[in-house]
Amino acid sequence: MNEETFKQVESVFRKVFKRPDLLIRPEDTAADIAGWDSLTHMTLINELEIFFKITFTFEEVTSFKNTGDLVKLVTQKIS
């Protein structure tokens, strides 16, 4: 997993969940991060799309299981 991409994804998480000190781990799921629920999920996706200048498909955004999968997906998109 690309360390730099991981840090950048983490910065987007901090912005969306308004927590400057938030640390994410690859195994984190929505249940592990306060405020990450179905209401905020698409806001997070939109912010990632803007930050990395990428576009997700609907199947992609509903298929990943944890932040590790998300970072892998982002890495694939930007490489």
Next chain:
Amino acid sequence: MAFCSPQFLIFFILVCGLNFVLKNPVRKYLLLFASLVFIGWFNLYTLGAVVFFSGFTFIIAARVTGDKNAFIFYFGLLVNCLAIVLFNYLLASDGLVIFSLNAVDFSVNALLLLVGLSFYNLQHVAYLVDVRRKRIPPEKNFLDFLLISAYFPKFISGPLTLYQQLRPQINWPAPQQINLGQGFNRMVLGFFKKMVLADRLAPSVASVFDYNDELPGITVMSAAILFTIQLYFDFSGYSDIAIGASKMLGIDLPENFDFPLRARSVTEFWRKWHRSLIHFFTTYIFYPVSFRYRRYKKHAAAIAVILTFFVSALWHGIGFTFMMWALCHMVYLLFELYVGNTSGASPGRLKRLVSAALILILVSFSNIFFRSTSSAACMHLLSRLFNFDFFPENWAVEVLAPIAVGGHQADLFNLVATFFFLCLTVLFERKIFEYASTSRFRPVITFLFILLIFVFGVFGNSQRFIYMQF
């Protein structure tokens, strides 16, 4: 054939025994035959509708992939959605009074004519969407499809099960002995929740909701909270019986509840309440809508919440009361969306308790609309709630009598037994049920729960589950 009826117990013992000794593919055709008998026992019209809609959806699904077949896909969706609306309309137009479990008669025939079909057609909607999106291939064997659609433990009121959740399981080998023990234990806990907890509360709730008495606001609010607890134990009891019965047959159904009375926000409540239906709404309505409009950020989620609860209200029933119930939850969720706290700080014990109590009150308020038997009855209750006489002059007559004793039927035994078990279960629910399911003394505990059902259970009233009306 309702879960709590003697006919079902005999039927289930027979099916379970045969299922245990038979091997596939005979085993799955036994389950199909049993499912058709189970549905046909309610009504042959229901059975006919089940076979018709299964055949229709099976044929449509084989033709929905490909860009040129959008019309067929939308036609299949439309027919299944119209069927749900039509069933709900027929229920509403029959003047069905479902909640009056003790006090007012209700039209059993109308209910039995249509039982389970709105859950059934919802599964077909999900199946068509998934085939269209190429998440799953269309089923090739009609009998397998019919079994997955009509599988009897989940037919009446779920848990709403997706095709892909059941498809691999129908070919699994026969259940092990451990499945029988775990499943039986789960069924007993379900019967306990239904017959000892939910049905004991029914008269107290009915005495406020089913009569136009001039009660003070606090009595109305207390009855609404008790109804929320009754609905929870009734429906989670039903779900436990369905999940346990299916476990005994070697098939795992999805969980429906995760201790929702402890939720500390309405968003969390909807993650814990009727999870299989919420999973359906989230996957097939909420996420597609919020994804499509994601550039509007929080407003996209707001649009999706409004649309999801609008559809949920239509699915629950046609009328003012369900729309108002949905409107309450729209307001709650939008408030949390725009004003919610995402600090991530873990709240203290007192704050958690206060939050859970507040959420219970908010959900219970919305359930006044959900439980009311008519718009007029609902308006009457609201007028009592928002009245200067919120607190009564005579607490014993105006609060204690209607709520605790059941108002129109003085019953001291009901009062003591109901509130003893209720307090115990609501306070220590997670510990009690987890210990009862996982302890090495499980057989003894199961036997104790059976004893409690026979001593404190309400018999003769248990064939009706609240969610059978949807």
